[in-house]
Amino acid sequence: MSNIFDYLAWRGDLTFEQAPFNTVDNLILSQLSYMPFDGIVPPPGQKTAVSVEEAANRLARALREDPSRADQFIVFKTDPYFLKLLGRSRRFRNLPLRAYVNHIDISQEKQFSALTVRCAPGLSYIACRGTDNTLVGWKEDFNMIFKPVIPAQIEAVSYLEEIAPRLRGRLYVGGHSKGGNLAIYAAAFCKEKIQKRIIGIYSNDGPGFHSSVINSRGYGAIREKINSLVPQSSVIGMLFERGDEYTVVKSAENGLKQHDLYSWEVNYNDVVRLDRVDKQSRFIDQTLKEWIDGLEFEQRQRFIEALYEILSSAEVRSPQDLSDRWLKNMGVMIQFLGNTDSQTKDLIFKTLSALFKAAKNNIKTLLEDEAEETDPPPDTG
Numbered sequence: 001m002s003n004i005f006d007y008l009a010w011r012g013d014l015t016f017e018q019a020p021f022n023t024v025d026n027l028i029l030s031q032l033s034y035m036p037f038d039g040i041v042p043p044p045g046q047k048t049a050v051s052v053e054e055a056a057n058r059l060a061r062a063l064r065e066d067p068s069r070a071d072q073f074i075v076f077k078t079d080p081y082f083l084k085l086l087g088r089s090r091r092f093r094n095l096p097l098r099a100y101v102n103h104i105d106i107s108q109e110k111q112f113s114a115l116t117v118r119c120a121p122g123l124s125y126i127a128c129r130g131t132d133n134t135l136v137g138w139k140e141d142f143n144m145i146f147k148p149v150i151p152a153q154i155e156a157v158s159y160l161e162e163i164a165p166r167l168r169g170r171l172y173v174g175g176h177s178k179g180g181n182l183a184i185y186a187a188a189f190c191k192e193k194i195q196k197r198i199i200g201i202y203s204n205d206g207p208g209f210h211s212s213v214i215n216s217r218g219y220g221a222i223r224e225k226i227n228s229l230v231p232q233s234s235v236i237g238m239l240f241e242r243g244d245e246y247t248v249v250k251s252a253e254n255g256l257k258q259h260d261l262y263s264w265e266v267n268y269n270d271v272v273r274l275d276r277v278d279k280q281s282r283f284i285d286q287t288l289k290e291w292i293d294g295l296e297f298e299q300r301q302r303f304i305e306a307l308y309e310i311l312s313s314a315e316v317r318s319p320q321d322l323s324d325r326w327l328k329n330m331g332v333m334i335q336f337l338g339n340t341d342s343q344t345k346d347l348i349f350k351t352l353s354a355l356f357k358a359a360k361n362n363i364k365t366l367l368e369d370e371a372e373e374t375d376p377p378p379d380t381g
Contacts, residue, residue: 006266011091011268016123021125024271029174033113049098052097099114099159103155110155119172122168123170125174126172139308145300153181172199183203184226195218198225201222203228205259207239235256252265
């Protein structure tokens with residue numbers, strides 16, 4: 001059960017010139033995008049950069065001076081330790097970081113953050129952050145259910161088009177969760193001259209898209225460059241429509257906790273691959289697709305607005321919060337629901353009834369015998 005921490009121990013002494021960029025490096029740089037580098041990594045427009053080592057030292061110092069900053073801005077509890085190891089790693093410590101942005105706009109319901117890493121001469125990785133600890137970040141995720149395009153996707157295109165001309169050589173674009181979605185969208189809708197420089201796009205358990213995106217000319221132009229990875233019990237990465245094949249990665253965790261990149265199993269230069277997602281993931285995928293497709297546009301929008309208010313009342317900030325404190329959260333949410341108007345209650349119950357119906361229609365997926373899904377032995381008679 002080796003993870004990216006083990007990878008840093010195995011390969012941390014090898015530079016990118018000695019061992020070329022690989023899929024595990026993508027996981028690490030995607031995770032790096034979650035670090036709260038405000039005031040540490042220079043923003044776009046500045047020619048300066050800061051090394052991973054220096055950024056790690058500055059952030060560690062900031063967290064010591066103000067411990068509350070960790071609760072406010074650290075998305076994954078292991079991030080500070082992870083960054084500390086990166087800062088000590090020969091492979092990563094001298095990599096220049098630049099063009100950090102972190103834009104939160106409540107009025108637009110937008111959360112977008114990204115940074116650029118130069119991995120080697122003529123090779124850069126543009127990393128888009130997934131959903132952070134802000135409620136507006138969650139709201140933007142929910143909006144994907146009824147909006148074909150969200151504000152963060154538009155800004156991701158603008159960021160790529162602003163940064164790429166300042167970089168030499170080839171480009172990787174990637175991210176985790178919503179960040180993976182943003183990376184694909186930016187690559188699909190940026191200028192053709194930039195598209196041609198992109199040699200790989202990584203979506204690490206990132207959700208899919210509206211059919212209008214999948215069927216677009218831009219998406220078709222970059223389809224073969226997309227590397228989508230999902231854990232065996234993926235939920236987030238199976239949402240919405242997909243226009244690409246995906247690689248299934250073995251995770252040491254269960255359920256929603258598999259969304260955490262730290263749980264993904266790796267070897268010396270790749271992820272540990274499985275043949276397919278498990279039946280729980282297929283059940284959730286089929287159920288959610290049937291449920292969403294069966295909802296009218298207005299019903300989707302009104303339900304998401306109501307759901308967002310309910311989660312806000314319980315101060316749920318992440319899937320981990322929902323999982324770790326489900327009993328307490330459930331009590332607060334039920335109390336909030338009891339105080340809502342009858343029209344909103346009716347909407348919520350009708351929408352949830354449709355979800356339960358979709359689950360019932362797909363329950364057979366959970367009852368499948370995995371042994372029956374393999375190819376039968378050849379007939380030797």
